[in-house]
Amino acid sequence: MPRRIVVVGGDAAGMSAASTVKRALGDSADVLVLERQPWTSYSACGIPYWIAGDVPTLDDLIARTPDEHRANGIDVRTETVVTGLDLDSGKVTARDADGERSYGYDELVIATGAEPQVPEVPGADAEGIYGVQTLDQGAAVLDALEHDPKHVVVVGSGYIGLEMAEACVRRGLETVVVGRSPQPMTGLDPELGTVVADEMRRDGITVRSSETVTAFETDAHGRLRAAVTDQGTIETDLVILGTGVKARTELAAAAGLSLGVKDALPVDGRGRVDADRHVWAAGDCVESFHRVSRRPTYVPLGTHANKQGVVVGKNLAGHPLAFPGVVGTAMTKVVTLEIALTGLGETDAAEAGFEPVPVTVEATTFAGYMPGVRDMTIRVVADRPSRRLLGAQIVGREGSALRIDSFALALWNEMTVDDLMMTDLGYAPPYSSVWDPVQQAARRAASVL
Amino acid sequence: MPRRIVVVGGDAAGMSAASTVKRALGDSADVLVLERQPWTSYSACGIPYWIAGDVPTLDDLIARTPDEHRANGIDVRTETVVTGLDLDSGKVTARDADGERSYGYDELVIATGAEPQVPEVPGADAEGIYGVQTLDQGAAVLDALEHDPKHVVVVGSGYIGLEMAEACVRRGLETVVVGRSPQPMTGLDPELGTVVADEMRRDGITVRSSETVTAFETDAHGRLRAAVTDQGTIETDLVILGTGVKARTELAAAAGLSLGVKDALPVDGRGRVDADRHVWAAGDCVESFHRVSRRPTYVPLGTHANKQGVVVGKNLAGHPLAFPGVVGTAMTKVVTLEIALTGLGETDAAEAGFEPVPVTVEATTFAGYMPGVRDMTIRVVADRPSRRLLGAQIVGREGSALRIDSFALALWNEMTVDDLMMTDLGYAPPYSSVWDPVQQAARRAASVL
CATH class of the missing domain: 3.30.390.30 (FAD/NAD-linked reductase, C-terminal dimerisation domain)
Incomplete structure (x- = not known):
């Protein structure tokens, strides 16, 4: 009887794991992937460039469609939301258009990724506030831009905030970036962060640093009207959350797994969360080992997700391979x-x-x-x-x-x-x-x- | 009494050695540099781009002039040709406009560089045939281009040949590259060499491979008329030697030093040729250790010359530092x-x-x-x-x-x-x-x- 491998999440890490193990084991593995969204294997990093207009369509950001994965023998179920993990009995419960059902597994791969950190402030659920982590969020921003907004507030001045600020200013919006840190790109030492802030201002972006959003105001129809900070009120038609992401590990936590740095799942070098119970994890929901600080760290990036997925897939296929950790490399661009x-x-x-x-x-x-x-x-x-x-x-x-x-x-x-x-x-x-x-x-x- | 350090050659390696030791020892070292040409510390690698018109003037290629070095306390004598080395008595003989004289030293640095490999064929000394290793050679090519030649033959299809072919075709000359190897850039495996040859042809360069120049024909006035190869006669107004370089080590050999790979001087990790007799060497006249093949190799490149010069300078100043070898990295460009x-x-x-x-x-x-x-x-x-x-x-x-x-x-x-x-x-x-x-x-x- 083939081994039943269930992968929760069908983006970079999940599909890399699924593809790697399926390619290695063929018919001796049943590989099932459960994905919330209609898409698989897409480039979240490309979303700011799609919104900026550099990338013509959503399809350009998809490296491999569900059907392409199916042609490789992987059972991909999209628009299927996993609602529970039962690690003792080896079952995953999931809901799709037809209702809820459960899937038994021999090996479980958690590749649930990350989600935008939504500020926990009044009005954060107002219409007009968007994350940019997933393709449907990207599509929602593009829809919002069709209504010709004049002003945008980008919350957060890390790389997502900067890339979205570039996209917005290039689309002609009055763009304000509000960041809690004293300068954009907190990873940079202050000397270089100042260079970035100066450049953004030269590009026509309003940079407000050391400033925290405390609420979003809406009008009588529940439409966004302004972002309120500890230093004032900024009227705006649109808010984009570039506040970074957090590991999407509620399911794992609910199943009794313990969480590590920034609520990410601790894994060993081969991607095992719980070897006894055959639980693996990869991608934006896991911790990584930082080779310089020698400490666990949380670095949600597509490069690591892809490699970690391959590592899990290889190990599932019986080929030992280790993910050797990260050194914290990151790149971004603001206009030029x-x-x-x-x-x-x-x-x-x-x-x-x-x-x-x-x-x-x-x-x-x-x-x-x-x-x-x-x-x-x-x-x-x-x-x-x-x-x-x-x-x-x-x-x-x-x-x-x-x-x-x-x-x-x-x-x-x-x-x-x-x-x-x-x-x-x-x-x-x-x-x-x-x-x-x-x-x-x-x-x-x-x-x- | 200060130590007397004599450096033969005032380009990258020689001036790096001189500057490094002078900076470290100050008044406790007399540093004398003897240089054949009127210039010091220039970029030979930039010559093709000067000829192409990318670099406006000769001065742009000079990183530091003789006077700038003199201001740092180094006694630079330009247009001074070293004619002999006497390693037993510690003397260098050199000729300048005022005649020949000798200079005693405590430490000798040989940084005589490299010279173009001139094909040993009849007519190789004809007017109209140019190397491109030194600024005066570059200036001579630019002078020749003033006379509006129509045709050029570039002999050699290594990186100098390719860069000169680009320069010539961009200046509107009918450009023929004749190379002895089956394809341009012998360092490349054939599969990639073919890509280079195809590209050159698309750029309008005639590429003749596996072809050897056997003579140069001149007219009644001794002017170049054609390059003759083992496969035919190519009429041309101008020949550029892109045949690679050989270590300029005749002086060292005449002084009894033994030569290694491609007649380059073997040195130890600190740049010593003969520790007993206080002889050091650096730059395009020395062998390097190849860290992958674990063998001595000859790689005349400005990057190594600069580092080797610093290594010799540091060791002369009593600070042990080793040149750890090369891995054979090289880059070039043909048009795009x-x-x-x-x-x-x-x-x-x-x-x-x-x-x-x-x-x-x-x-x-x-x-x-x-x-x-x-x-x-x-x-x-x-x-x-x-x-x-x-x-x-x-x-x-x-x-x-x-x-x-x-x-x-x-x-x-x-x-x-x-x-x-x-x-x-x-x-x-x-x-x-x-x-x-x-x-x-x-x-x-x-x-x-």
């Missing part, structure tokens, strides 16, 4: 400013027990004498006693952000700044400088240490 | 095609004793649904028993080449393709895919192994 970071900032590094020494260098995207060269600022943090690189942050123009990969790989391999300075990175005048910007930063750090 | 490689190709890997398994993947520069996305082809070679990455090659459109840095750092750290596949590289739709192209290639290799 590229932003990227990896590893630990100064404060986080100190909290993790390091002795961080920060240095900042100004560099150019390639040889300074070439046409089209652009500026970038790189800040790196190194550990004084070990001379190890601990983190790097980049803010710059076109051609800056991808440099973060070199820093990420240096962190991954626990390189010192001295080592990194001496590596053999590519050079030609249209691409880099004879001392690559990454190495300029490492060299400065080595010299300061 | 980006080319990058690192590590070993299939043939070199087999020669070095590995069991190479090649895989090729087609990827895009970032998320496929975003506007402006471009194609790239990545070929990686991995070792079957150890699963280590051995090399990577990239050919693609704008945004492709810099990815080579991730592969270079993976090689540097001796990562397996399995490790590389699981690293935390940056992702956002305008920059990358959810599986980065680097990781797509690593993943394919892991699966094939």
